[in-house]
Amino acid sequence: MLVLYESAVGLALFKIKDSKVEGKQDELAKEFETPEGANNLVKLQAIHRFTSTASAVEDMTAIGEGKLSKSLKKFLTDEISGNKKLKNEKLAVSEPKLGGAIAKKLEINVVSDSSVNELYRGIRQQLSSLLGDVDPRDLATMELGLSHSLSRYKLKFSPDKVDTMIVQAIALLDDLDKEINIYSMRVKEWYGWHFPEMGKIITENITYAKVVKAMGFRTNYATTDFSHVLPEELEETLKSAAAVSMGTEISDQDLAHIHLLADQVISITQYRTELYEYLRNRMAAIAPNLTALVGELVGARLIAHAGSLVSLAKQPASTIQILGAEKALFRALKTKHDTPKYGLIFHASLVGQAPTKLKGKMARMVATKTALSVRLDALADADSKSTVESATIGIDNRVKLEARLRQLEAGAGFSSLRAQAKLNGGEKQKRFDMKGNGASYSTGADSVTLISTGVEAAPGADEGVEKMVVADEVEGETEEQRKKREKKEKKERRKSEKAAGGADGEATGETEEERAARKKAKKEKKRAREEEDGSPKKKSKKSKTRDE
Incomplete structure (x- = not known):
């Protein structure tokens, strides 16, 4: 059985002397514990040394991607396919994809399953002794250099094309915005106990922190120069508010901690400006x-x-x-x-x-x-x-x-x-100012003029009183509005007449027995008239049931 092993020195081909230990992991581990045991079990058959770091990176990258490079193909063709003694030997490969490519293109019997893992682990452990003429320190140096070159190639490192820096910078920029907001709110709440009016006068976080650092106690407003922080108008407003402030007194220790927090706000804000400039330049380059x-x-x-x-x-x-x-x-x-x-x-x-x-x-x-x-x-x-x-x-x-x-x-x-x-000629919209010279309320507008509609008042109203409407409702109305109004008045008139007719019984003052007797007499009179006409009325279901 042959073993293909890639190292920093080159591509090595080992041959296992004792075929009995193939697949027996416990025995393989014991054999590879010492350099002598490893040399008794495995023999270096051939090696293809890398001529430069670039060729090593190229071959290693191809092996990692499961591809068969030109140098590896030539090496296996010369050592296995072209050798009649080794042509029928099995070849152990660590990468399954690479094993499939070798078996397909070179028609070699390839083994690339988990049974060869212990074999590769043992060769890696005793590699310097198996290669023979390689010093362990030189081998470690070559492995370190090759790993750096391979990692640099995988990352495709270029100072002008590292988008990872942009990802980290924009994430840090968002975090800084949150921190500045939290710290600034804490400074305003803390110092607001001493000078509450200042929060409405100065709204910018960095300016607020600088004023706190410059003034300290609000009683120092008269001797403090704010010209390097605030404009002249705002400075006068701030000093006027400090003179009549309703804030409480604070100690020197309180002010010292407020100053330390204000320093944090100022420093983080300055770094945020530098970070934004860095991000802008990096985006312009990438x-x-x-x-x-x-x-x-x-x-x-x-x-x-x-x-x-x-x-x-x-x-x-x-x-x-x-x-x-x-x-x-x-x-x-x-x-x-x-x-x-x-x-x-x-x-x-x-x-x-x-x-x-x-x-x-x-x-x-x-x-x-x-x-x-x-x-x-x-x-x-x-x-x-x-x-x-x-x-x-x-x-x-x-x-x-x-x-x-x-x-x-x-x-x-x-x-x-x-x-x-x-x-508008580039002019901004004028600011709206509320003026206090508005017109006063006229009570004369409350009076209305009523006119007669010719509709009788509802029952219960005073006699001779007609329904009145506001004159504004009649004057200036359209034909459609007039028809609607007349229809409504007619409906109300019918309603009032019906209500007056239904109240006749109550108006005469008859009792319940008298009303029942009157209704009974009315029914008998109606029945007699029907009998005279010779067309008796059909009995209702209720009367039929009663007769039965």
């Missing part, structure tokens, strides 16, 4: 077209969400459009509702300046151009990306999208804010 189209922050978030620039380039435009809205997408698919129109790309300036009804269409167009731009950035040569004209496609796509947006706005009847500003 993805200039993507940056020109959607901006460095949105572009960096897209790269970070996809994992890398190459992964983002492999995505279609429809995926880029909803990248970042996966949770909403799957929720919509589960509930059978409308899917989201945009994800992270919503924060791009081109989508943000579009009207609400056109945002979905604009997001789709921006995603299409983004897919083209990012593919060029990912697959372009590093030298061509470093030139001044590297972002031409991104800039051209942005100009086309802006023109298309203006065309859509004109067709839909929208006018962008920028267009309105140009029409």
Whole structure:
């Protein structure tokens, strides 16, 4: 049995002397415990030494991918296929994919299952003694150099093309924003006990922290110079508020801790500015077209969400459009509702300046151009990306999208804010001021004029009182309104007449027995009239049942 072993020195071919120990892991482990036992069991048949680090990296990469390199193919052909004694021998290979490629192309009987793992472990343990003329220290140095070269090749290391730095930078930028917000709120709440009015006067976090550092106790407002922190108008407002502040007193120890926290806010804010500049420069070097189209922050978030620039380039435009809205997408698919129109790309300036009804269409167009731009950035040569004209496609796509947006706005009847500003001569909208010279309320408007409608009042009202309506309801009414009013009045008149007729019994003052007697007499009179006519009325079901 032959064993193919790849090492930093080269490709080695070993032959097992004792075929009885094949597959017996316990016996193999005992034999490989000492160099003498390993040499008695395994013999070096042939070796193909690497001539350079580049050739070693090439062969090792091919073996790792399960491919048969030219040098390995030539080595196996010369040593096994061309040797009649070894042609029928089994060949043990560590990689199953590589074993399949060797068996297919060279027609060699290959073994690449778990039974050869212990054999490879023993050879690796006693490799320096099996190779013979190789010093263990030299072998360790060669292995270290080859591992570095192989890792560098796998990572495809290039200082100008490391998108991992962008992924880490944008994640750190988000974390810094959260930390700055938390620390700033803590400073305002803490110092607000001493000077509560200052929180409404100064809203910026970094400015608030600098004022706290400069002033200390609020009683020092008169001797503190805020010219390097605040404008003159704001400085006067702050000093006026400090003179009449309702805050409580704090100790020196309290102020010392507040100063330490303010220092943290200032330092983190300064580092955040430096990190943003670093991210902007890195995005301009790695993805200039993507940056020109959607901006460095949105572009960096897209790269970070996809994992890398190459992964983002492999995505279609429809995926880029909803990248970042996966949770909403799957929720919509589960509930059978409308899917989201945009994800992270919503924060791009081109989508943000579009009207609400056109945002979905604009997001789709921006995603299409983004897919083209990012593919060029990912697959372009590093030298061509470093030139001044590297972002031409991104800039051209942005100009086309802006023109298309203006065309859509004109067709839909929208006018962008920028267009309105140009029409107004670049002037901003004037601020609305509430003035106190409004007109007073006129009580004379409360009086109304009533006119007669000719409709009698409802029962119970005073005699001779007619129903009155407001004059404004009659004057100026249309023909349709007049007909409706007359119909309503007629309906009310009928209602009042019916109510008056139904109350006759109550008006005469008859009792319940008298009313029953009157109704009975009325029925008998009606029955007698029917008998005279000769057409008796049919009995009802109730009367039939009663007769029976």
